[in-house]
Amino acid sequence: MATATTYGARDHARAQEGARAETMPVVPAADWPSPPCEAGHLVWAETVAGGNYTHLVLARGTELRLTDLRGDACAHLLLYVADRPWERLNVADTVKVQWNAYLGEGRLLLSDQGRVLASVIADTSHRHDALCGTSTLARNTGRYGDGTPQSDSPAGRELFKLAAAKNGLEPRDLPPSLSFFQGVEIRDDGALDFTGSTGPGGSVTLRAEQDLTVLIANVPHPADPREEYVSTPLEVLAWRAAPTAPGAPLWEATPEGRRAFLNTAEFLAARGLA
DSSP: OOOSSHHHHHHHHHHTTTOOOTTSOOSSGGGOSSOSSSTTOEEEEEEEOTTEEEEEEEOTTOEEEEEESSSOOOEEEEEEETTEEEEEBOHHHHHHHTTOSOOOTTOEEEBTTSOEEEEEEEESOOOEESSSOOOOHHHHHHHHSOOSTTSSSOOHHHHHHHHHHTTTOOGGGOOOOEEESOEEEEOTTSOEEEEEOOOTTOEEEEEESSOEEEEEEEOOOTTOOOSSOOOOOEEEEEEOOOOOOTTSTTTTSOHHHHHHHHHHHHHHHHTTOO
């Protein structure tokens, strides 16, 4: 089909209607072939290619499942309160308040206001990282020859800048991120050991405890020792559900977690949101 004219380009574009690329959002999400929730509850269905990014605003109570389809995805994650982006994921407090540097089921993702942004409600991967952040332009340029978003080896921070801009945020709004599916362990001497992934099919499910803006960059972990840039597709599914309620096991799991949930509940109640 000729695309040299405006009419030809239009006809070519319209001919693509109904076609589905492997690594594009499914719109509407309800068309996803095997939803993990009740019919009509799916709100986000996307496969994110390696070296790419995505973003969306999710309502409080929404559950978000990330799946490493082929074993070499690495989902770098940033979270912001949707209408108050100055309250955002604070990785240092997430680690410090919970006395644990290793993410997994039952952990909470906290803001610097002592409130819960999201909770980890399921995890089959067990290979995550709250210490290293994501890759940078300088690092990827030095290692792979290029780190710009349009290259074959885009850096995570450069992709986060694009996702942030589409949500009214600037580079200065990008704090350190969390990484899912590629982890590190700390040796006794303080050095980092890269643990890699557990292979294809690992997943982690988060629950939004406030309305959230979610930014995800799917790029290699900065501690990945392989010389080549390896990044495979990431499945992203989200569906309507309910936030963690007082008295739930997750709410009561630790004194620190209970305090963070109480701080969140008090704040939301004052705003008439809970």
